[in-house]
Amino acid sequence: MQHRSRGSFAPRLAGGVATGALLLSTPLLASAALAAPAATSTSGVTGASTWVEQAYFCDGNDYTPNQSDVYGPNPAPFGPGSHQATLNDNDLRTELYRTPAYDGTRLADLDRLDYSTFATATDAGTGLRQPTYLRLNVDNDGDGASDASLFFFPANNTDSNGDGVKNDVWQSWATIDGQWGVGGDSDYTTLADYAAANPDATIVNNSANGTDASGGGVALIVGCGQGGSSDNQINGRYDVDRVIVGLTDGTTTLYDLGRRDTETGSTDDITVDPADRHDWVSRAFFNDPNYEELDSNQSFVKGPGNPPLGVGSLRAAIGSNGNRIEQFRTAQYDGQALRRLTTLDYSTYERATAGNDTAQQPFYLRLNVDSDGNGQFDPGAGDEQLFFFPANNGTVQQSTWQDWNAGQGVWSVGGDAGPADSFPLDQYVAAHPDARIGTEGNADGSNGGVTFMVGGGGSDYDAQRNGEYFLDAIKVGFVDAATSRTPATDAFDLEPTMPQVSVGDAKVKEANRDTAHLTFPVAIDHAFGEDVTVDYQTQDGTAVAGEDYVATTGTATIPAGSTSTNVSVTVVGDKVAEPKESMSLVLTDPAFGNLADGTGTGVIVDNDTSVDLHLRNTKGPKVRAEVSTTPAAKGRSVSLYGGEVGSKSTALFNGKLDSDGTLDKVLAQRYDRGTEVQVYAKVFTKQGAYRSETLTITVR
Incomplete structure (x- = not known):
């Protein structure tokens, strides 16, 4: 391969980088307090x-860079985007992306220098790029x-997989x-x-004028005939991302190049309760060399106070044994790349018991990390x-809900290193860009890599003993692995199994006064440790309120x-025979419960007697009266009243209804033909006297 230089470059004075310790390689136990980065x-x-963009022709002329920050190609190795340069068919063109951040750094002090690439031919006939x-x-x-350029x-x-150059893959x-290569x-x-x-x-900086900060000594380059005898890199598009520079002083910096903004993602609201734990499991053990498994004493409870989501939370209790550990963990995020984590929040509430007046540390969080990304x-x-x-x-704080943004907080390796030696996740990811959340391999998933814990952790001033610890509002989010652009967040609301509230139907026979009541049963599917309340109101159907x-x-x-x-609704009684009527009792706004069946139907059965009368002509000339009752007023007294139209009504008949509640009677009175006669019937029951309509007949 022939190397073409662009003339001489004056050096830039050393700028250096700040130093610090990042000790992230020590094996660890659940409660060991190990060294952590400062x-x-x-x-x-x-x-x-x-980083700055530059472009020139290898014959010495400057050129406007053909570079840009882009999304992808998907998925980018870190973040949603990469830095892209494009070459046309001019083999003298050179595109450079440079940084002066390491000017003045001794070559012997470089401990790590990694980067990721993606190359694709823009002309299919030009072959591998x-x-x-x-x-x-x-x-x-x-x-x-x-004095020299190293290539x-x-x-x-x-590459990291042991492969040679490939196109269209990272x-x-x-x-x-x-x-x-020295010099080319x-x-x-x-x-x-x-x-x-x-x-x-x-x-060193090799800027032409010796003062141009854009001419840093670390440069990512395409073009200028440097692709090899069969590849001068023309007609190609070249992406670069995830540049990692580590120094022997322990400082590691990962440069996430290209587009870093993500589009608005979705949030999935999930209720976790004893009936559906959504892959969360509860475990307990003694934190001793044998790690003896215990029965967990965790439970889903209402409260305490006003939890951040819903009405409940997860409760764990620790007594006087400081070696007891309670874990609430999930394997559903095992395998997720730590670099794709966008959200890791949760809320806690803790209070001391057994005379312990010291505020205890709340639930803490542990991540099992597969540091090298090998899947184990x-x-x-x-x-x-x-x-x-x-x-x-x-x-x-004790006896109050507190929110913790763990994704943006500081962490320790292996145990509690204290606030001074804790570090943000970005420091860890910079040194372990391929790190993934890992599991300990239990077939039942009970050893998931995301674990919330109480007991067995923290420093001497916080033994987490004799206390109650509550957890709620867990939010875990990662960007989409396929595009790295859209985050998806799971929001877990930890709740007790909420009672299902239902209202039954009611039926009552109407009374003549307001002495009858519809009694609606309101019930829950299981007993609950708190009063369950629900609002109710009546609603008209064929029955009308007030009538x-x-x-x-x-x-x-x-x-x-x-x-x-029970809920009681008073029925308005009357002495008017009516068909069955109905109304509804509607439940709303249950407290500490969910509506399973929120509407009960109330049926009012009429207790009044309907009296029907039919009149017919018969020989005599006389009037024949036929009486029927609904329901059948068996053997009840019946009277017929009437007379000629315009005259005062008189008793025409007194007697009893037959066993089927009817009467068929030819009245004794005789009338002249053409006389108009009016008649009505009255039936006497236990509920009162009921009369028919008044009918008129012309005697024939």
Whole structure:
């Protein structure tokens, strides 16, 4: 491969980077207090604020960069985007993306130098495209001038999977132990060997005027004939992301290049209760060398106070044994890349018991981490556990709900290192960009990598004994693994199994006065430890409030430990025969319960007697009266009244109804033909006297 330089470059004075300790490789136990990175460490994930775009022709002329920050290609190895450069068919064109952040850094102090690439041919006929390559300008003798350029060409190396150059896929390159060309594609060495041969070698700025901060000594490059004899990188599109620079002082910085903004995602509201735990399990054990399994004493309860979601929470209690540990954990996030985590929040409430007046640390959070991303959590192989302790992230208060933003908080490795030596997750991700949440491998999923805990943790001033600990409003979110652009969050509301509230139907026979009542049973499906209340109101059907019943509203209470109560609705009585009528009792706004059946039907059965009368002519001339009753007023007294139209009514007949509640009687009175006669019947029952309509007949 021929190397074409762009003239001479004056050095830039060393700027250096801040130092700090990031000790993240110690195997750990659940309660061990191990060393953690100092809070002042500059390690972490950052954007591209120190990176600048440049472009030129290899004959020395500057050019407007053809570079941009883009989404993808999907999925990008870190964050939603990458930095992209495009070359046309001019093989003299060079696109550079550079940073002066490491100017002045000794080559021997580089402990890690990784980056990820994606290359694709924009002209299908041009074949395989070599990805972006890496160049370091170094000053060997300390005079501030660039003495050599070191080139890492992917085509001369293998990626993290042991593969050579591929197109249209992301590849990651660990360059420290790779083959570097001195001055171009020749004279190969490793950085360690070059530093040994040149112990004063220092990364330098090679800007043409010696003061241009954009000419940093670390450069990602495409073009200028550096693709090799069969690939000069023209007609290609080149993406780069996840540049990781680690120094021997323990500082590791991961540069998340390209677009970093994500689109608004979705939130899935999930209720976790004893009937449906949604893959959350409760465990307990003694934190001793044998890790004896115990029966968990966790329970879903109402309250305490006003929980952040719903009316309940998860309760765990710890007595005087400080070695007891209660765990609430899930395996549903095992395998998720830690770098894709967007949300990790939860809420706690704690209170002391047994005369303990000391505010105890609330539920803390532990993540089992598969540090190298090989799919297995193995502490013996260097995988680690990260701990979020609320006491290291704010002031713990007793008997009140507190919200903890663990995703943005500080963590410890292996146990409680205290607030001064805790660190944000970005520091860990910078050093372990492929880290994933891992499981300990129980077939039943009870050892999931996300675990909320009480007991067995924290420092001497917080033994978590003799206390009650409550947990609610767990929110866990990750960006979509396929696109890295849309986060999805699960919001878990921890609740007791809420009673299902129902109202039954009612039926009553009407009385002649307001002495009848519709009695509606209001019930729950299981006894609850709190009063269950529900509002109710009546609603018209064929029965009308004020005419057939008394409109009623109120609140029904089912006492704690009971399963039912009654609601009474007064029926308005009358002496008018009517068909059956109905109305409804409607339940609303249950407290500490859910409506299963919120409407009961009330049926009012009429108790009045309907009297029907038919008149016919018969010989005599006389009038024949036929009486029927509904319901049948068997054997009840019946009287017929009437006479000629215009005259005073008189008793025409007194007697009793037959056994079927009817009467068929020819009246004794004789009338002249053509006489108009009016007649009505009256039947006497226990509920009172009921009469028929008055009928008129012309005697024939």
